[in-house]
Structure formats: structure tokens, C-alpha cells
Amino acid sequence: MPLAVRPTVAADAEAVSDLLRVCYTTLMEPGYPPGALDRVLPLMMRANPALLRSGRYYVVETADGTPVGCGGWSLERPDAPNDPVDPTLGHIRHFGTHPDWLRRGVGAALIERCVVDARAAGVQRFECYASLVAGEFYQSQGFRPLGPLDVRIANGMVIPSLLMIRDRL
Structure with a gap:
């Protein structure tokens, strides 16, 4: 099935949050001890409004418009958004792929879109x-x-x- 990658807009917040909820609750749990995610996941599963509006956050959709993946990049560090930025270093942000769409090119399409756009911005x-x-x-x-x-x-x-780091885009 063909997939389309497009920048998000503020109106995508609910769909992105729903997608992150499914992704994170299903896929992250096996990597952490029981209870370790109970307090942090509710915060992580909400779409970040600034990312949605940035033009650097994307959603992957099927031909019928169903979102199956999301993710993007920023110049700002996720844990220190007010720190000075290094214009040559981008930060991968808030990725998720619907569990039914794993290993079908969704994440790779998001990374490729991030690379193309970040390279054009000098990252x-x-x-x-x-x-x-x-x-x-x-x-x-x-x-x-x-x-x-x-x-x-x-x-x-x-x-x-x-x-993790990717030394070359």
C-alpha cells in the first residue's frame, strides 16, 4: 500500500496523540521493568504542539489517510529547548510506528524525510x-x-x- 509523508499541522494533535498512545503502550513495555513506564507514558503519549507546528514533524499516512507513523526533528534539544542550538546538529523527536505497520518502511520513510529536510537546513x-x-x-x-x-x-x-548519533546525513 502506498504511503505518504507530510508535515503535521496543529489540527493533527488528536490523531498523533492516538497513534503515540498505541505505539508506546504496545511497543515500549517489553523493554522496561513492570511499572517503570506508568508515570512517564501519559506525558510521552501527547503530541507536542510546538513540534506539530514546526514544519519538521511528519505523519505517515496510508492512501486512505490513516496515520501509521509519526516523527520529526528539531534543532532544539528535547531536554533543553531553551539552550543555544548547534545549527549543524539535529535532534530526532517523538517517533512512533503503529504496531501493525512495523517493518513495512514507515520508520525508514520518516528518517529519510528528516534527513532530506535537515540536510537542506544545514544539519x-x-x-x-x-x-x-x-x-x-x-x-x-x-x-x-x-x-x-x-x-x-x-x-x-x-x-x-x-x-545515539548519526554522524553523516
Whole structure:
């Protein structure tokens, strides 16, 4: 089935949140101890309004308009959005693929769109805070792990993650 990748708009918030809810609750649980995600997942499953409006966040849709994947990039660090940016370093953000669409090119299409757009903006490399279950996917897309990382979500909550980098776009 043909897939289309398009930038999101603010009106996509509910559809993206619904997609993230299905993705994260189904796919992330096997990589974490029981209960480890209970407090952080509700915060992670909400679409980020600033990303949706940025022109750098995308949704993958089937021919009938059904969203099956989402993700994007930013110059701002996800954990420090107010810090100065390095215009050559992009940050992969808030990726998710519907469980029924795994290994069908959805994530690869999102990465490719991010690479094309980021390269055009002068970005030379990507950094990613990958969940513990997503490292293999990112490695298949040219990222290499740098080591473990505790990502701060909110109110002192953290989620164990992997810091990964793609040195060349």
C-alpha cells in the first residue's frame, strides 16, 4: 500500500496523540521493568504542539489517510529547548510506528524525510534519545549508540534511554 509523508499541522494533535498512545503502550513495555513506564507514558503519549507546528514533524499516512507513523526533528534539544542550538546538529523527536505497520518502511520513510529536510537546513548529523526497544531500528538507519541516558520527562521523572548519533546525513 502506498504511503505518504507530510508535515503535521496543529489540527493533527488528536490523531498523533492516538497513534503515540498505541505505539508506546504496545511497543515500549517489553523493554522496561513492570511499572517503570506508568508515570512517564501519559506525558510521552501527547503530541507536542510546538513540534506539530514546526514544519519538521511528519505523519505517515496510508492512501486512505490513516496515520501509521509519526516523527520529526528539531534543532532544539528535547531536554533543553531553551539552550543555544548547534545549527549543524539535529535532534530526532517523538517517533512512533503503529504496531501493525512495523517493518513495512514507515520508520525508514520518516528518517529519510528528516534527513532530506535537515540536510537542506544545514544539519550535518543527528542525535537521538532512543527508547530501550528502539535502538535496533535506529542502528538500521545509520545511528550508533553512545551509551545509556536518563531522559528527564517532567517533575523529576526520568526514562532510561539510549543516546545515539548519526554522524553523516
